[in-house]
Amino acid sequence: MTLKLKLEDGVHxxxxxxxxxxxxxxxxxxxxxxxxxxxxxxGSGAITFDGARLPFERIASTGTTLxxxxxxTVAVDVxxxxxxxxxxxxxxxxxxxxxxxxxxxxxxxxxxxxxxxEAVLTIESMKLQTTLVAPRDGELVAVLKGEGDTFExxxxxxxxxxxxxxx
Amino acid sequence: xxxSAPPRDAFRLDAALDVPSEPRTRAPVPFRRVLxxxxxxxxxxxxxxxxxxxxxxxxxxxxxxxxxxxxAGADESVELVGDTAVAAHLDGAQIVASAVAxxxxxxxxxxxxxxxxxxxxxxVAEAGLTFIGPDADTxxxxxxxxxxxxxxxxxxxxxxxxxxxTGDLDAFAAEAxxxxxxxxxKAAAGGGGKGMSIVREAGALRxxxxxxxxxxxxxxxDGRVYAEVYVERxxxxxxxxxxxxxxxxxxxxxxxxxxxxxxxxxIEEAPAARLPVALRDEICAAAVRLASAARxxxxxxxxxxxxxxxxxxxxxxxxxxxxxxPVTEMIxxxxxxxxxxxxxxxxxLPAPQQEIVAHGHxxxxxxxxxxxxxxxxxxxxxxxxxxxxxxxxxxFENALRQGQKITADFDPMLAKLVVAGADRGDAxxxxxxxxxxxxxxxxxxxxxxxxxxxxxxxxxxxDLHTAFVSEHADSLAPRPLDAxxxxxxxxxxxxxxxxxxxxxxxxxxxxxxxGAWRN
Numbered sequence: 144m145t146l147k148l149k150l151e152d153g154v155h156x157x158x159x160x161x162x163x164x165x166x167x168x169x170x171x172x173x174x175x176x177x178x179x180x181x182x183x184x185x186g187s188g189a190i191t192f193d194g195a196r197l198p199f200e201r202i203a204s205t206g207t208t209l210x211x212x213x214x215x216t217v218a219v220d221v222x223x224x225x226x227x228x229x230x231x232x233x234x235x236x237x238x239x240x241x242x243x244x245x246x247x248x249x250x251x252x253x254x255x256x257x258x259x260x261e262a263v264l265t266i267e268s269m270k271l272q273t274t275l276v277a278p279r280d281g282e283l284v285a286v287l288k289g290e291g292d293t294f295e296x297x298x299x300x301x302x303x304x305x306x307x308x309x310x
Numbered sequence: 311x312x313x314s315a316p317p318r319d320a321f322r323l324d325a326a327l328d329v330p331s332e333p334r335t336r337a338p339v340p341f342r343r344v345l346x347x348x349x350x351x352x353x354x355x356x357x358x359x360x361x362x363x364x365x366x367x368x369x370x371x372x373x374x375x376x377x378x379x380x381x382a383g384a385d386e387s388v389e390l391v392g393d394t395a396v397a398a399h400l401d402g403a404q405i406v407a408s409a410v411a412x413x414x415x416x417x418x419x420x421x422x423x424x425x426x427x428x429x430x431x432x433x434v435a436e437a438g439l440t441f442i443g444p445d446a447d448t449x450x451x452x453x454x455x456x457x458x459x460x461x462x463x464x465x466x467x468x469x470x471x472x473x474x475x476t477g478d479l480d481a482f483a484a485e486a487x488x489x490x491x492x493x494x495x496k497a498a499a500g501g502g503g504k505g506m507s508i509v510r511e512a513g514a515l516r517x518x519x520x521x522x523x524x525x526x527x528x529x530x531x532d533g534r535v536y537a538e539v540y541v542e543r544x545x546x547x548x549x550x551x552x553x554x555x556x557x558x559x560x561x562x563x564x565x566x567x568x569x570x571x572x573x574x575x576x577i578e579e580a581p582a583a584r585l586p587v588a589l590r591d592e593i594c595a596a597a598v599r600l601a602s603a604a605r606x607x608x609x610x611x612x613x614x615x616x617x618x619x620x621x622x623x624x625x626x627x628x629x630x631x632x633x634x635x636p637v638t639e640m641i642x643x644x645x646x647x648x649x650x651x652x653x654x655x656x657x658x659l660p661a662p663q664q665e666i667v668a669h670g671h672x673x674x675x676x677x678x679x680x681x682x683x684x685x686x687x688x689x690x691x692x693x694x695x696x697x698x699x700x701x702x703x704x705x706f707e708n709a710l711r712q713g714q715k716i717t718a719d720f721d722p723m724l725a726k727l728v729v730a731g732a733d734r735g736d737a738x739x740x741x742x743x744x745x746x747x748x749x750x751x752x753x754x755x756x757x758x759x760x761x762x763x764x765x766x767x768x769x770x771x772x773d774l775h776t777a778f779v780s781e782h783a784d785s786l787a788p789r790p791l792d793a794x795x796x797x798x799x800x801x802x803x804x805x806x807x808x809x810x811x812x813x814x815x816x817x818x819x820x821x822x823x824x825g826a827w828r829n
Contacts, residue, residue: 268688
């Protein structure tokens with residue numbers, strides 16, 4: 144039985160090696176024993192990890208679980224085995240709004256060539272202005288929001304022509 | 311939950327009130343009921359002092375805040391109607407009418423919103439109520455950067471070489487070029503970093519002025535911008551002053567607010583690190599001169615920029631309680647909200663200057679919902695877990711509650727963590743340990759980033775300037791976890807999954823080895 148988890152940019156396997164007398168798991172070849180498991184789910188708690196007390200705070204999710212230990216918060220994603228192999232998605236051709244907000248200034252029009260990092264839109268979110276830039280070199284095919292238009296987080300605000308060889 | 315706990319600063323403030331230098335023989339403040347025209351942590355903090363003083367509290371709220379701690383903690387509360395919560399809190403006429411209707415005798419504006427709105431101060435006074443702040447004319451004088459600067463210059467407070475605004479962008483650019491580069495463009499009516507930018511070469515000047523002017527027009531309804539010399543590696547030093555309204559003024563020492571991102575402070579401390587005493591005295595004296603000349607009546611903050619060469623220039627005066635006021639309270643033992651109320655009631659200053667003494671060191675961290683690793687973009691989410699550090703020298707100023715949604719409706723500042731220590735090193739160590747204990751999960755915050763700043767060798771050495779965050783961007787980036795820490799995090803995450811727990815505890819051994827698994 145193995146649970147695949149993603150932390151920072153690596154995928155790690157938590158393998159249950161034994162359940163008695165203590166839970167023993169193998170992670171990346173290292174064996175650990177764990178006692179005092181406590182319940183699943185959210186909250187503060189402490190487990191005994193390799194004989195030492197390990198206090199933690201956690202909100203668990205079948206998507207991203209947030210864990211705070213050693214004075215640091217880390218995000219751990221459960222890797223769904225059925226999703227594995229799916230590509231990184233449509234991110235490369237689209238400019239997404241990082242936050243809900245409104246467009247302050249449109250720098251480029253459809254048909255304009257853009258280079259990576261070049262300003263496409265200036266937006267305003269929570270009283271701060273941010274420039275949204277082209278994610279790569281290419282040609283803009285759509286600017287979906289005009290000055291004053293509002294948008295939600297992750298809404299597509301502009302689109303690049305698909306890169307050659309992407310078809 | 312933190313907001314239902316007794317105020318954690320009670321220990322220090324109560325102790326401070328027993329300091330013999332601040333005899334409490336004066337008459338009680340004659341307010342029976344004070345309306346707080348604010349929300350969030352500052353409304354909760356003002357309520358605390360009012361309760362201490364036996365004064366009734368009135369909260370105002372927009373319906374999105376109906377369950378907020380500042381409403382729950384008030385003796386009375388009044389709902390404000392408005393399209394958005396921000397609009398409701400900017401509706402001066404409605405707030406004054408609410409105060410009159412519930413029999414409040416004074417209005418405390420907190421910071422932000424209407425706190426530096428001269429028109430609001432006038433409305434309050436015209437309704438026969440006391441505005442806890444200076445009179446409308448003083449707010450107007452200091453609220454306009456240009457008139458404030460001219461006033462400061464006229465009273466012997468150093469100001470930086472600058473170019474005044476004109477409606478003509480070309481003429482402005484030509485004049486500004488004569489100051490030399492780099493220079494700073496600012497909105498005449500500005501604040502909070504809006505309409506502000508650094509220009510390093512003549513070619514970028516016109517566009518920067520255009521953007522600053524349009525931003526200023528949108529935020530402040532006033533597109534005038536001006537330019538001034540830009541001091542490289544500047545420190546932001548500000549002085550807490552108290553004025554009695556008749557020319558009497560004292561200072562409560564300085565604060566250092568040099569660590570900023572997006573032109574907004576994230577870490578403040580008192581006193582400033584490694585500031586020579588003679589220079590400190592000179593800066594504080596300049597601030598007192600300004601407050602006295604303005605016959606300033608309230609707590610206020612005079613902000614300065616300090617160059618590496620020891621030259622300092624007036625930046626602006628904030629005519630209200632400052633976000634970072636607790637660090638001053640912690641080193642002086644003076645409750646600034648109480649001082650504001652006593653001054654507004656005509657009872658004068660809490661103590662003569664020679665009796666104001668600073669002890670130890672205090673650090674404030676602004677806990678913000680934001681992504682430090684992605685340009686400090688504001689983050690949204692919900693407070694799904696809240697763990698608050700405890701300790702006698704810790705103030706966790708907040709109005710958070712478990713489950714609270716963090717939306718784009720308000721400023722990203724969630725709370726302030728304020729910690730005192732015997733000296734700067736001790737205060738830093740204690741703050742680091744408190745940050746480690748602070749857990750806000752469910753919305754991305756800058757908590758871990760703040761810890762990396764505090765623990766940075768340059769911060770510990772007191773080598774501060776306003777570009778600290780960008781200069782040390784690489785060494786402030788999170789370090790990857792080592793293998794042992796990674797394994798600990800992975801185990802704790804795995805045990806959070808119900809299905810993993812089930813497999814660990816319930817399933818007979820053979821089944822546990824069956825392969826594919828889906829949550």
